[in-house]
Amino acid sequence: MNETALSVDAAFRPIVMPVAGSLTPYVSGLMAVEVDRVPPIEQAVAPHEAMVLSVQLGRGADGAEQKGALGDNTRLTGIRRWRGSFVPAGDCMTLFALLTPLGAVTLLGSQPLAPVPRIRARVDELLDRRLTRALESDVARAASLEGKLRALAAWLEQRAAAPRHVSAAAMRTARAAMRVVAEPLAGIEDIAGDELLSRRQLERDFAHWFGVSPGHLAQVARVQMVSRLVRRGESLAGAAAAAGFADQAHMSRRVRELTGLTPQRFVHASTTPMSEAFRAITGGGSVYL
16 A cells, blocks of 8 residues: 655654555545654544544554553544544554444444443453454554554454454444435435334434434534535535535534534634644545644
8 A cells, every 4th residue: 555644744744544445345544643742732523424443552662552551552432422622642653544334333343332432432342352452562563654554454454354243233224324424415214214214213223333313423424524615615605505504504503513613613623734634534524623
């Protein structure tokens, strides 16, 4: 795979890896960032269609356990219904994989995500701890940031190819969620009907497997559509219409509800190295602000 170095300031050094082949249905983006020792920088998290799997290691000789015991440093951020800010760690290397709904179900062994914390839930509490220990060990052994990102991609590919029992209900819900993300203007009743479900059953399934409703996921996808369109040159009014909002005021209310920001601030949030790197792997979406 060819990694693309992004032009950012010296403190943050992100790279992006194209997603291809067998990972395509499960992962929508792969990136890594090396961060020097920096003063605290407050960042916000915007609701997004993906769930973010991250592996964070220190930069020292004992980097594998600098941030926590081996196996503890692989986390899942379900950021679709969380609004707030945080201070990211410095002097570290963090790898990110944006999981599609199908990826969240398949790669995590169809574990229900309703009870999982929204921010940085430990993956070793969802999967056998030996899996996260092996992943972090492979990542730590890689000599370069590019090599570490390839190690994460290889682990994900292995998870995708491994034979396992995946709940039929979870897969059905994942298919419906993939449709919601791809077609956020489609009717929830129609999506449920295509899976031979009532809307109420689909809502129960979403709540169990993903911790959100299909309607909420559709709203998130529509708000992210606005971000992508405006960053490609569309006006806010034009983006609101294309994303299916009744008018710009309707879109503004939804953006405020989900992000706490005005549409203008949401779309043109500070161009930090992290936000620009995530925009690169989401086609202009807003993840970290």
